Amino acid sequence: xxxxxxxxxxxxxxxxxxxxxxxxxxxxxxxxxxxxxxxxxxxxxxxxxxxxxxxxxxxxxxxxxxxxxxxxxxxxxxxxxxxxxxxxxxxxxxxxxxxxxxxxxxxxxxxxxxxxxxxxxxxxxxxxxxxxxxxxxxxxxxxxxxxxxxxxxxxxxxxxxxxxxxxxxxxxxxxxxxxxxxxxxxxxxxxxxxxxxxxxxxxxxxxxxxxxxxxxxxxxxxxxxxxxxxxxxxxxxxxxxxxxxxxxxxxxxxxxxxxxxxxxxxxxxxxxxxxxxxxxxxxxxxxxxxxxxxxx
Amino acid sequence: xxxxxxxxxxxxxxxxxxxxxxxxxxxxxxxxxxxxxxxxxxxxxxxxxxxxxxxxxxxxxxxxxxxxxxxxxxxxxxxxxxxxxxxxxxxxxxxxxxxxxxxxxxxxxxxxxxxxxxxxxxxxxxxxxxxxxxxxxxxxxxxxxxxxxxxxxxxxxxxxxxxxxxxxxxxxxxxxxxxxxxxxxxxxxxxxxxxxxxxxxxxxxxxxxxxxxxxxxxxxxxxxxxxxxxxxxxxxxxxxxxxxxxxxxxxxxxxxxxxxxxxxxxxxxxxxxxxxxxxxxxxxxxxxxxxxxxxxxxxxxxxxxxxxxxxxxxxxxxx
Ligand SMILES: Cc1cc2nc3c(=O)[nH]c(=O)nc-3n(C[C@H](O)[C@H](O)[C@H](O)COP(=O)(O)OP(=O)(O)OC[C@H]3O[C@@H](n4cnc5c(N)ncnc54)[C@H](O)[C@@H]3O)c2cc1C
Ligand SMILES: Cc1cc2nc3c(=O)[nH]c(=O)nc-3n(C[C@H](O)[C@H](O)[C@H](O)COP(=O)(O)O)c2cc1C
Ligand code: FES
Numbered sequence: 175x176x177x178x179x180x181x182x183x184x185x186x187x188x189x190x191x192x193x194x195x196x197x198x199x200x201x202x203x204x205x206x207x208x209x210x211x212x213x214x215x216x217x218x219x220x221x222x223x224x225x226x227x228x229x230x231x232x233x234x235x236x237x238x239x240x241x242x243x244x245x246x247x248x249x250x251x252x253x254x255x256x257x258x259x260x261x262x263x264x265x266x267x268x269x270x271x272x273x274x275x276x277x278x279x280x281x282x283x284x285x286x287x288x289x290x291x292x293x294x295x296x297x298x299x300x301x302x303x304x305x306x307x308x309x310x311x312x313x314x315x316x317x318x319x320x321x322x323x324x325x326x327x328x329x330x331x332x333x334x335x336x337x338x339x340x341x342x343x344x345x346x347x348x349x350x351x352x353x354x355x356x357x358x359x360x361x362x363x364x365x366x367x368x369x370x371x372x373x374x375x376x377x378x379x380x381x382x383x384x385x386x387x388x389x390x391x392x393x394x395x396x397x398x399x400x401x402x403x404x405x406x407x408x409x410x411x412x413x414x415x416x417x418x419x420x421x422x423x424x425x426x427x428x429x430x431x432x433x434x435x436x437x438x439x440x441x442x443x444x445x446x447x448x449x450x451x452x453x454x455x456x457x458x459x460x461x462x463x464x465x466x467x468x469x470x
Numbered sequence: 471x472x473x474x475x476x477x478x479x480x481x482x483x484x485x486x487x488x489x490x491x492x493x494x495x496x497x498x499x500x501x502x503x504x505x506x507x508x509x510x511x512x513x514x515x516x517x518x519x520x521x522x523x524x525x526x527x528x529x530x531x532x533x534x535x536x537x538x539x540x541x542x543x544x545x546x547x548x549x550x551x552x553x554x555x556x557x558x559x560x561x562x563x564x565x566x567x568x569x570x571x572x573x574x575x576x577x578x579x580x581x582x583x584x585x586x587x588x589x590x591x592x593x594x595x596x597x598x599x600x601x602x603x604x605x606x607x608x609x610x611x612x613x614x615x616x617x618x619x620x621x622x623x624x625x626x627x628x629x630x631x632x633x634x635x636x637x638x639x640x641x642x643x644x645x646x647x648x649x650x651x652x653x654x655x656x657x658x659x660x661x662x663x664x665x666x667x668x669x670x671x672x673x674x675x676x677x678x679x680x681x682x683x684x685x686x687x688x689x690x691x692x693x694x695x696x697x698x699x700x701x702x703x704x705x706x707x708x709x710x711x712x713x714x715x716x717x718x719x720x721x722x723x724x725x726x727x728x729x730x731x732x733x734x735x736x737x738x739x740x741x742x743x744x745x746x747x748x749x750x751x752x753x754x755x756x757x758x759x760x761x762x763x764x765x766x767x768x769x770x771x772x773x774x775x776x777x778x779x780x781x782x783x784x785x786x787x788x789x
Contacts, residue, residue: 257538258740283533429743
């Protein structure tokens, strides 16, 4: 259960068999668009276990090279920022033992994280959460991402490509906010783009594009990630269309492991009762009709 | 000779003086997947009430400089579910289990305590009279001396388990409230619970937390916690369990020197799942380096270095 993985001088450990805790070494850093950063990290135990829709919980300040090469069990850490930050697993190369995150710079933690350099060590726990799964009976997956919501969908496009036909709907405010189109195409997915200002592709919200494609006969399982108002629309539209939909939800996380109850989203149980669900443990992927949007 | 980190508090023998603080460790299961819990001093499980509680609306967390605000609101499945589903797991860990008890009325506290009194595997009760995140009960009991006396007395009558009263820092004279609790039968005092606070998002112009107010914890509160541990350990003779912002062995040693007989680690665990073990290691290393053989030698040592000896260093009140 507490087996050490063999990284020389490293402290990476496997938890149960599902997740690992330790240091990920930054192998590549790029800015696919202004304000967005993609990091590729070497951490075999995470990469090998990663499923689309899962996340990693990352302390957003690099711990420095010395920490990675020493056998120091707990490298020195700053007190501010205090908490880890959750990021979806954006991509995984299991054979090379590497995975990627893609994030938008929005505040204190992501600003710090954007400063990392190749060779830095980041404190990572993962993969965590349930991940996407596709119900049987559908041969097509419809991936929908608004803005940074595309982050978890790239690995989904790759992993589902072997078993399903994948259609991807990518939305953004302007052409600058439309990310990862190349990645989806490289994964063999058919890609549709929507921008609110009409600067690229369909003019309107990604949910408008979705409705228009449905009216043209598009059917499949919907896996979506984006801001809450978009999710609510997707829930409504997919319910009317009678299609199953799953969301990857975002919330503020504390532990990321299910212990602190800090990440709550209200859900409706089959019997109609309502309760708060731990997004980090029981999610982040949740069935669309389960989310109680009045309670968010 | 190697330092001995073991301590005995209210008859509970612990391998070391480091406990997991209530509410940050769930019922232990999640962390049991990460590290060997049997190495901990004790586990204090999250606040448990008579009936299940849904908790507060999200967002429930907001990071603040060197800490965080939380407004979880005592979400828990209720005492019967705890005893049936969680206690058997905890019992098997080989670590003292302390149950954090909460309620809206003295009768509710007493009833929860009575049910735990009969449940095997509970080492002690921590009476939470300091939760800032519930409308009724909670902190109200920890800030009003009469109400505090009533709650602790009724819990005392309903169980023979050791009682630890967890005090709120949101008061002006914490030493006095500690005396009220011990006079009513509390065997130990733990502190601090979180400091009431809030955060506002200037972009939305709204409070960040769904419940508007929340409790502040983490390194930001450490100086306040340390001062209160000093005051309380000077005001009462029972053991004091200190917490608030501990992230390292050195932090923990500060609390011991201020008069705590044991410590608890909360927020740090959210960042580093095995923070408790890191703190234990830090204490051990400190003891080894300074040639300290028992934890008891550290407890209150800083106070003995202050002339007045009365718990209030000369001049501190004369700002
Ligand atoms: C499961 C999961 C997966 C995620 N995956 C990704 C990802 O792949 N890429 C990515 O860019 N982001 C992702 N996020 C969101 C990411 O965790 C936050 O953007 C990040 O924590 C912000 O940190 P910060 O310190 O920069 O911002 P802060 O300084 O903490 O906040 C900056 C501003 O954003 C607001 N804010 C912060 N976090 C949230 C939130 N979760 N929801 C709403 N408002 C918020 C704050 O109120 C504040 O106004 C994910 C979140 C979750 C829960
Ligand atoms: C998310 C969270 C939940 C908490 N829940 C409880 C609780 O249920 N009962 C309780 O007595 N204290 C609770 N606390 C307070 C802690 O036990 C502790 O007293 C406080 O956080 C100070 O310690 P720290 O700075 O090490 O976190 C909670 C704290 C946090 C951060
Ligand atoms: S973040 Fe702690 S329970 Fe989800």
